[in-house]
Amino acid sequence: MHPDHALTLSVEADLPDTGLARLTRDLLRDLARAGVDGHTATGIAGPGERGAVADLTGIVLDRLAGGTVTAIVECLKAYFIREPSFSLTIRRPDGAEVKVEARNVASAEVAELFRAAGAR
Numbered sequence: 001m002h003p004d005h006a007l008t009l010s011v012e013a014d015l016p017d018t019g020l021a022r023l024t025r026d027l028l029r030d031l032a033r034a035g036v037d038g039h040t041a042t043g044i045a046g047p048g049e050r051g052a053v054a055d056l057t058g059i060v061l062d063r064l065a066g067g068t069v070t071a072i073v074e075c076l077k078a079y080f081i082r083e084p085s086f087s088l089t090i091r092r093p094d095g096a097e098v099k100v101e102a103r104n105v106a107s108a109e110v111a112e113l114f115r116a117a118g119a120r
Helices: 017-033 068-082 108-118
Strands: 007-012 038-043 053-061 087-091 097-100
Touching: 007 017, 017 038, 017 053, 017 068, 068 108, 087 108, 097 108
Parallel strands: none
Antiparallel strands: 007 053, 007 087, 038 053, 087 097
């Protein structure tokens, strides 16, 4: 999928940086096991840095197909049970964002965001 069509997930939780990075890696692994293509987000290197900088709390989802919406939502539900402070922000290529928490993970708004990304 072209980067302009990918969704970006920014993971948040009341955890130390190492715990938050581990939670993000685990989520990426579990999404892959559920058949969802994704990778760690990268950013632009700052002054004095070389190469791309990994965003340890960001995940980019590529190639969303119809069946992956359910897999993503089910995977996220497990993370809300695992870590009560877990939340994430889903960012579309057009800049629109949705904050996902336990109370709205199964909402029509969240499902539509993933479906719309898969339709591109």
